[in-house]
Amino acid sequence: MLAAGAVVLGLVAGSYGVAAAASGNGSSDGTTTESAPAAPASQNPWGAQRSDETPLTGEPLAKVKAAALAEVPNATIVRVETDADGHAAYEAHILKADGKPATVYVDKQFEVVSVESR
Numbered sequence: 001m002l003a004a005g006a007v008v009l010g011l012v013a014g015s016y017g018v019a020a021a022a023s024g025n026g027s028s029d030g031t032t033t034e035s036a037p038a039a040p041a042s043q044n045p046w047g048a049q050r051s052d053e054t055p056l057t058g059e060p061l062a063k064v065k066a067a068a069l070a071e072v073p074n075a076t077i078v079r080v081e082t083d084a085d086g087h088a089a090y091e092a093h094i095l096k097a098d099g100k101p102a103t104v105y106v107d108k109q110f111e112v113v114s115v116e117s118r
Contacts, residue, residue: 056081060090070112
């Protein structure tokens with residue numbers, strides 16, 4: 001009886017995980033690259049979008065992405081937003097080509113200030 005209950009619980013939990021994965025977590029504002037899937041939780045040390053940081057759109061988004069990719073070629077952009085911690089005006093959360101996460105900090109002139117590897 002206990003084993004059957006554990007199996008049912010496992011199936012329910014697994015079904016939830018499959019449904020959550022199938023729903024996707026990309027966004028229409030361009031904060032995730034369309035060609036790459038969102039980073040798995042184990043490769044997303046940044047966590048969810050903070051309430052005191054705003055996702056970028058339009059020209060600022062394009063310029064921060066370009067600056068980040070020029071600084072760290074072949075990276076995948078995960079999320080681009082304002083920076084509330086005071087490192088710079090903007091931050092681009094990326095996965096480097098080797099899969100390691102990093103944050104590229106960009107100032108208001110769209111120049112890279114620093115890159116912080118995780």
